[in-house]
Amino acid sequence: MKNIKNVICIKWGTVYSSEDVNKLYGMVTRNSTYKVNFYCFTEDNKGLNENIIVKPLPVLNTIEEYQTIHAYRKEAGLCDDNLGDLKGQRVLFFDIDVVIVGNIDSLFDYPEDDKFYIINDSNTKGDHVGQATCYSWVVGTLGYIKEYYEKNPVEIVDKFYNASQEYLSSKVIEKYGKLNFWPDKWFCSYRFDCMPKFGPLRHFIAPSLPKNMPELKVINFHGYPKPAEAIKGIWYIKKGQNWKKIYKVCKPAPWIKDYWY
Incomplete structure (x- = not known):
């Protein structure tokens, strides 16, 4: 049926x-007026909401040690032409750690024909890398x-090491000549847009929703902190890098719980 939309995510390790996946399922279904088929590609379905359609992890038929390296199971594996028996259907992918704060119907309605759509990457800000937190394509x-x-x-x-979204982006550009980006006003980065940009201010000013983005739909939690950590005001630092606490710090953001459940 035309009005049934497909949302997918992937979980391994x-x-x-499963609770994180269930929260994503809840956010998707609460924030869309469409009927949504929600798929989780995983090797462990224990604890998943009974309404989630479980599919096996995509298999990368390659050298054994490169089958699960970094996130290529996601950015390469999910590109399977027969993914989840969904060939010919458009799917909308979300990373499990997003926080949806607005209606996402436009994410289903916006794409044209069989074009690939992705977020303009917050780190590079150009036209050559997509942020693979949310993207859409026709299987x-x-x-x-x-x-x-x-x-x-x-x-x-x-060439790319663990920058698998750069690999994905490069191959789309290679074939189609460019990346098609979602409107910037629909997405923001928790680190770059909700927290003060000047690191030391993060010790005093709590994160908040950006006031200049009334059409915001999705907050990306790329890297750290993750939503559960952000709620508590925790930003984990690698051993031996305590000096980074000058700027890798965040005050609690309990408002995230209003959306992430």
């Missing part, structure tokens, strides 16, 4: 829990990205 149009990785994993990891 222990970084994210069956990106299989070449998975196939190229499977045949050339060493070359790709040597």
Whole structure:
């Protein structure tokens, strides 16, 4: 049916829990007027909401040690032309750690034909890298990205290392000439837009929703802190990098709980 939309996510290992997936499912269904089929690609479905459609993790048919390296299981694996028996259908992907703060119907309505859409990356801000927190495509149009990785994993990891979203972006540009970006006003970065940009101010000023973005739909939590940490005001620092506490600090943001459940 035309009015049924497809949302997908991927979970493997222990970084994210079933509860995290259930929260994403709740945010998606609360913030859309469409009927949504919500898919989770995972090797462990224990604890998932019974309304979530569970699918096996995509398989990368390549050198064993490169099958699960970094996030290529996501940015390459999900490009499978027969992903979840959804060939020919448009899917909307969300990272599990997003926080949805507004109606997302426009994310289903905006795409044209079989074009690929992605967020303009907050770190690079240009036209050559997409932020893979949320992107949309028609299953069956990106299989070449998975196939190229499977045949050339060493070359790709040597070039991009763990920047798998840069690999994804480069292959889309290579074939289609450009990336199609969602409107900037729909997405923001928690670190760059909700927290003070000047690091030392983060010791005194609490994060908040950006007041100049009334059409905001999704907050990206790329890197750290994650939503659960941001609520408590925790930003984990790697051992031996205590000096980074000058700017890697955040005050609690309990308002996140109003959306993330």
